[in-house]
């Protein structure tokens with residue numbers, strides 16, 4: 001989060017951002033996010049099989065951002081106030097960073113069950129950027 005993403009890069013990656021794609025390692029079967037690079041589990045430099053996760057997971061870490069957000073989140077923070085961000089471990093085992101939505105940021109805790117939803121993240125160069133966020137499930 002916080003890195004500038006150019007429009008061409010954004011459009012190229014749009015598909016996976018909307019769909020939330022994991023890479024299944026052909027060597028050990030671990031699920032990786034992002035779905036490229038080296039397997040986080042066995043370090044194999046292999047071509048991952050793209051897998052769509054079921055979309056539910058568990059909060060592993062959470063931080064409430066109430067000031068000093070990256071510049072592209074200024075508008076969001078002004079509009080929404082404090083927000084929670086953190087790390088979610090999906091049911092498949094992959095861990096990924098994300099923002100939490102549809103909840104009071106102070107009520108997100110480690111161990112909470114969440115599900116992935118696609119939401120507007122912020123606007124850059126006049127184009128709304130969408131990405132995956134997590135919302136609590138009962």
Ligand SMILES: [Zn+2]
Nearest residue numbers: 025028039042
């Ligand atoms: Zn592996």
